[in-house]
Amino acid sequence: MSTIHWTEGHTHQSARWHSENSTPLPRRVVLADDRMRADQACRHAAGGTALLWLGGDFHNARQLLGAMGRRVDRGPRRAGTSPSDAFHLHRRAKGQRAGVLGRLLVLLGDDYTLALRRAPDVRQACLEAYGPPRGPVVVSLRELLGVIGAHQWRLKGVDVPALGARVHPHYGVFAPVRGEYVDLVARTPLRPVPRTAFDLGTGTGVLAAVLARRGVGHVVATDISPRALACARENVRRLAPSGRIDVVGPCLFPEGRADLVVCNPPWLPARPTGPVEQGVYDPDGAMLDGFLTGLAAHLRPGGEGWLVLSDLAEHLGLRTRGQLLAAVRAADLRVVDRIGTRPTHPRAQDPDDPLHAARGAEITSLWRLTPAG
Structure with missing residues (x-):
């Protein structure tokens, strides 16, 4: 001390x-x-x-x-x-x-x-x-x-239209102020509706709550941050029917297998300088790699993984699309589909932002992944 x-x-x-x-x-x-x-x-x-x-x-x-x-x-x-x-x-x-x-x-x-x-x-x-x-x-x-x-x-909360409710972030937990990634998970078809789903890196618990609202029978949400685990538990008690969501950790993957595994890792492979930045910066892409390499072993037969990821790192020259796809192949996975959307946050339209060119070209995508075999 x-x-x-x-x-x-x-x-x-x-x-x-x-x-x-x-x-x-x-x-x-x-x-x-x-x-x-x-x-x-x-x-x-x-x-x-x-x-x-x-x-x-x-x-x-x-x-x-x-x-x-x-x-x-x-x-x-x-x-x-x-x-x-x-x-x-x-x-x-x-x-x-x-x-x-x-x-x-x-x-x-x-x-x-x-x-x-x-x-x-x-x-x-x-x-x-x-x-x-x-x-x-x-x-x-x-x-x-x-x-x-x-x-x-925390008192006011963040309005999440996909839930028709507010999510209340805690200090040091990334707030869902960029709604495009939530909307992607809310609108991507579920065929069929999974009995079980994992939400990895749950943060405030917003995606776990979206999945439960969409009818997923049981959602297990994880995070490595004790603050995020406490925040998610508080939010899901209000937002999801009793017993539909379990928050466990600290860990990336929980035990067992699921029909659907969702992960929205930090988008930029760089080192965070504080707790809030951990929702944006992923040193050396460690969480992304952990999700990809562990996905196949945690899917039930016929299951799939949803990777929600911005391509901002590609526009900034921090990662190439080829490197991302090579990591997918190395994990013995294949891409079934990709659904993309443009961000609507103010910085994407701010010409004075020093990273304006990259932000203006950014696309956030939901990659549907299944085992290659």
């Missing part, structure tokens, strides 16, 4: 250090309050010094964070000579930005109280994200704002 130290007046203070994206303990800490200017804050943060906001105003701290972000964004940006270069430069710039902004810190008390003027009550949001308090803890303001936002998403 890391401990962060600072000096307040002539008194040495300390607290636990917590970072969801495993940011190392800051080398040096200085105190900051409403008198701190954005230029000064950026110089400290860019040099590796953290700023612990004590005794100031919460909204002023947020404004300082925004001003720091605008200054970082004004810095020079290299243009990529290829889609792959553009992606890696974009990721590097995002990482550097996160590193600078992540050095503006706040102190949470014994019960997650944020003792700043005009501060919101963050205790419930922190309890949901971090679990029971274990004494004072220092976190980045940027992370805390994400925790607050996740709590609001």
Whole structure:
């Protein structure tokens, strides 16, 4: 357990250090309050010094964070000579930005109280994200704002037209805000309706609930994330008839075989920098490969697998269609059908997005797979 130290007046203070994206303990800490200017804050943060906001105003701290972000964004940006270069430069710039902004810190008390003027009550949001308090803890303001936002998403939920209901994501669990992959699973014909189905990497449990609503007799949903397992259990209790869905894990495949195995793995073979990014980035395509290599052994005779996958990685030069099809063949599988749809999320139509060309060409597909034999 890391401990962060600072000096307040002539008194040495300390607290636990917590970072969801495993940011190392800051080398040096200085105190900051409403008198701190954005230029000064950026110089400290860019040099590796953290700023612990004590005794100031919460909204002023947020404004300082925004001003720091605008200054970082004004810095020079290299243009990529290829889609792959553009992606890696974009990721590097995002990482550097996160590193600078992540050095503006706040102190949470014994019960997650944020003792700043005009501060919101963050205790419930922190309890949901971090679990029971274990004494004072220092976190980045940027992370805390994400925790607050996740709590609001959890209360409000995400509307899922395919269910006619809302799904409530937890902190660190990818929210089903991109509805095209849900719609693909909701509308692809079931011939016949399976008695059993597996939903691998269930996240919020949204696809498991869709399958149950479509009449699948028994759905087993899995995930490797304890947060996702808790989130899915909470959602399926509300969304599915009692006993139709079991949530198990942490694992990829559950025991046994199914008539249908559905998997919507993270779409980009790159390393995530935090828990939320685990829904988008799959290091070295490990989950995709695990699904393909394990599928045949977990299908009942006549069963099939549904791989729901964006081709964004292909447009970014991170994976080719040939490599995907070769992996399918190597797993002794064959493609029965492919149903595709274009994304409708705002970033696909944003010309200022550095990855606009790739996003504009993106197709999300449901690949129907069966054993080759």
